[in-house]
Each structure stands twice: as structure tokens, then as C-alpha cells.
Amino acid sequence: MIDSAEARRTNIALLIDELVDANHILFHQNVVDGFGHVSARHPERADRFFLSRSMAPALVRSADILEFDLDGAVAEPDGRAVYLERFIHSEIYRARPDVAAVVHSHSASVIPFGVVRNAPLRAISHMCGFLGEGAPVFEIRDAAGDGTDLLIRNRALGAALAKSLQGAAAVLMRGHGATMVGTSLRQAVFRAVYTETGARLQAEALRLGPVTFLTAAEAAAAAQTNDAQINRAWDLWRVQARAHAGTPQKDYLRE
Numbered sequence: 001m002i003d004s005a006e007a008r009r010t011n012i013a014l015l016i017d018e019l020v021d022a023n024h025i026l027f028h029q030n031v032v033d034g035f036g037h038v039s040a041r042h043p044e045r046a047d048r049f050f051l052s053r054s055m056a057p058a059l060v061r062s063a064d065i066l067e068f069d070l071d072g073a074v075a076e077p078d079g080r081a082v083y084l085e086r087f088i089h090s091e092i093y094r095a096r097p098d099v100a101a102v103v104h105s106h107s108a109s110v111i112p113f114g115v116v117r118n119a120p121l122r123a124i125s126h127m128c129g130f131l132g133e134g135a136p137v138f139e140i141r142d143a144a145g146d147g148t149d150l151l152i153r154n155r156a157l158g159a160a161l162a163k164s165l166q167g168a169a170a171v172l173m174r175g176h177g178a179t180m181v182g183t184s185l186r187q188a189v190f191r192a193v194y195t196e197t198g199a200r201l202q203a204e205a206l207r208l209g210p211v212t213f214l215t216a217a218e219a220a221a222a223a224q225t226n227d228a229q230i231n232r233a234w235d236l237w238r239v240q241a242r243a244h245a246g247t248p249q250k251d252y253l254r255e
């Protein structure tokens with residue numbers, strides 16, 4: 001019989017395995033490259049979350065995952081380097097109790113919608129329903145003035161970003177990238193992939209002429225339908241990522 005402490009450890013180990021897969025999936029779906037990161041809130045401690053040490057997401061292994069507190073500090077520091085922008089995660093978890101996972105990326109198709117005023121990234125197809133009538137844009141100059149390197153490198157900037165996000169699923173970051181959240185790790189990854197896809201489609205459609213976007217009601221209904229279908233995409237993306245990851249296949253045999 002498994003005691004409750006043992007069950008908890010298993011729960012956390014499974015989440016960390018899923019977080020490793022999430023890192024690889026986001027790379028193979030062109031959301032992250034050498035940069036970008038994904039985190040998951042601790043399933044039993046709302047004031048803790050898991051995030052890789054500073055490294056390229058495609059190379060993350062379970063031993064690279066660290067536990068952080070909501071100040072962005074490593075729970076048990078061991079000298080390994082951490083992401084400069086970990087405050088994106090810590091401050092969103094602090095501000096949004098509903099959020100269980102956060103993805104931050106510099107994915108290319110999204111950048112234009114953060115830098116062109118009056119071109120909000122909106123739900124252009126049912127798969128992007130979670131974008132609704134437009135993702136908010138974070139302007140770092142409003143929080144820190146001119147001359148920053150655009151990075152969310154402290155708690156105050158993380159809090160300002162979380163304020164821009166408000167209750168949305170995604171926030172664009174002017175001249176930098178985007179951050180997507182979810183009530184589960186799989187939902188956050190799904191949203192990150194379809195934020196990139198939606199941006200690409202919207203840019204193409206805008207070249208053709210005036211665009212008919214989903215209405216708020218259509219977007220909400222589509223998002224609700226998609227939320228019940230996330231595992232279908234996740235299962236495919238995971239197989240693809242595992243087939244192409246440089247990881248020895250034996251690492252995956254324990255499942």
C-alpha cells in the first residue's frame with residue numbers, strides 16, 4: 001500500500017516528467033528556441049512552482065527542474081544558474097491563483113502584434129478562441145521607462161506584467177515576446193502553440209483584406225470546446241517531441 005507521502009512524491013515526479021515533455025513540445029512546435037521557458041505550479045503548495053535551471057528548453061531533463069518560491073528564489077539553492085526572467089512566473093502565480101502553468105516565449109509570428117498599435121492579436125480561428133477579442137500588450141516603458149533590455153528581470157517588472165495580463169490567457173510583450181497561462185500545464189502549452197499559429201494566420205489574412213474575426217461569444221464557445229480536446233493534441237505533440245528529442249529512448253521507458 002502506498003502511503004500519502006509516497007503518493008505525493010509520485011504526483012510531483014509525474015508533474016516534473018510532464019514539465020520535461022512540455023519543454024520539448026514547445027521547442028518542436030516552434031514556440032521556443034534556445035530561449036523561452038515553461039513552469040508548473042506545485043500541486044500541493046500554491047506558493048511554489050517548478051521551472052528548469054537556465055538552459056535551452058529542448059535539452060531539459062528532469063534533473064534540471066528546480067523548485068522556486070513566489071519571490072523567484074530557488075527553494076534549495078545549489079549554485080546552478082536560473083533564468084533571468086523567472087519573475088514572469090513567480091509574479092503571475094502570485095497574482096493569478098487560477099493559473100497552474102506559465103509559458104514564456106519569443107516566438108517570431110507573435111512579435112509584430114506587440115509592436116503595431118491598433119493590430120491586436122485576436123481569435124481568428126476556433127483553435128485560438130482563448131484569445132477572445134484581443135490579447136493585452138505589456139509596454140515595459142510604462143513600468144520602467146526607457147533604456148531597459150526589455151527583460152522581466154525583477155519582481156516589480158513581473159508584477160507589472162501580471163497586471164497587464166489581468167484575467168487573460170495571453171499577454172504580448174512589446175518588442176520581446178509573449179506569455180501564456182493555463183489552468184493546467186497542458187492548457188498553457190496548447191495556448192502557447194495556438195498563439196503562435198493564430199499570429200501567423202492573422203498576419204497572412206491581414207495581407208488579403210479586412211478580416212472577420214470570431215465574436216466574443218464564438219471565441220468563448222470555441223475555447224470551451226477546445227479545452228475538452230487538449231489531450232488529443234498533447235498526445236500527438238509528445239510523441240513527435242520524444243521521437244525527435246536527443247534524449248536516449250530509455251529515459252522514456254519507465255512509462
Ligand SMILES: [Zn+2]
Pocket residue numbers: 036085104105106151176177
Ligand atoms: Zn523573454
